[in-house]
Amino acid sequence: MNNLTAIIGLGYVGLPLALEATRAGHHVLGLDISEEVVCGLTRGLSHVDDLDNEDVRDMLALGFAATSDFSRLVEAQTVVICVPTPLSGEGAPDLVAVQAAVRNVAAHLHPGMLIVLESTTYPGTTDEMVRPVLEASGLVAGVDFHLAYSPERIDPGNARFGPKNTPKVVGGHTPACTTAAVAFYASFVDTVVRTKGTREAEMAKLLENTYRHINIAMVNEMARFCHELDIDLWDVISAASTKPFGFQAFRPGPGVGGHCIPIDPNYLSHNVRARLGYPFRFVELAQEINATMPAYVARRIQDLLNADGRALRGASTLLLGVTYKPDIADTRESPAVPLAKILRAQGANLSFHDPYVKDWSVGGEEITAAADLIEGIRDADVCVLLQDHSAYDLNLIAGQCRRLFDTRGVCAPSDRVQLL
């Protein structure tokens, strides 16, 4: 046994954490069930946006290793779990990966170990799901080993805030567990914030994401009626943003994407309903509004063509930017997918362009990529700006389009038909 830190799940969350801990001098072992991930990392190749191959090679030089051999957990003093927590087909929390990871830890648990769950989940998971599996080993949390929850706050593509300078919230099963987890994170994170317990730390993450989800839904709903009322909501938001206190700007768009905003609040509302029998109405309403934005955008594209006597059926329609946020390659839960499904079902002739995405398929069917942006734009009856990647020259795009539907409000007002 030595001072090894094991990180389980080497994705968008686990890998940047492993990099930061390795840089701070920790001896880090990364564990993942994917042989592809393990082999890639062992060969010095990164598969996430925020790390390049050089970062991985630096980590390897500093002693980091990746493996799918979970028996090596026996060597670890600290274990951090960063596995995915998606939704099941029925929209319920899917904790299969967390359960599998915890069972692996339990099989190698030893006195003095610190176990931290980072995966986003509903409040009570650490205490009610993780702790019993670990304690089945005969060891007791808070007595024989330390147990804590610390939500991940990674923001892929954010050049200003990374794992080191984003304050880290930590809540332990007991105060001593919190102290042990705080000591671990304080060795490579600038600011560590203690919560009362694991539930408060779990809930803090859900509050952050639910807050965004609800506020985005509010401006999305406003976008629809401001359009009807001929009010420029972008102008409204710029004006309101000048208030130096009590206001934070959220902007409308074609829907919400990624693996936090469209998913995490559902963990909370599902849990409230299952436990208490009543709905978390704000979340359910926000879900409904954000989920219907792609259909709204499709209708507005149809209106734009219709105004020129054109039908959507057969219209060559170019989607610009299909990732869920700008300047990253991640397309998970991107609203471009439901929009493409609706447009295709209505007979549009679809193609896409994205500087970060080479191949893109929707519902198992490949969407043609425009090899050349300008040629693609010139060939299209309508271009739909879904993601304003900074690589896009918006003036150039707007200048070349026959029709442009700008869902981000970033092109000059004279050039665009915007969402509002």
Ligand SMILES: NC(=O)c1ccc[n+]([C@@H]2O[C@H](COP(=O)([O-])OP(=O)(O)OC[C@H]3O[C@@H](n4cnc5c(N)ncnc54)[C@H](O)[C@@H]3O)[C@@H](O)[C@H]2O)c1
């Ligand atoms: N990506 C983000 O921006 C972000 C931000 C905050 C929180 N989170 C949360 O962090 C958690 C991880 O998300 P992510 O984006 O890193 O996921 P990811 O899909 O990028 O990576 C997860 C990794 O875990 C591996 N894995 C799956 N099951 C495993 C198991 N049983 N044992 C070991 N490895 C396993 C997968 O092979 C994959 O490499 C989720 O709960 C997510 O909600 C993500």
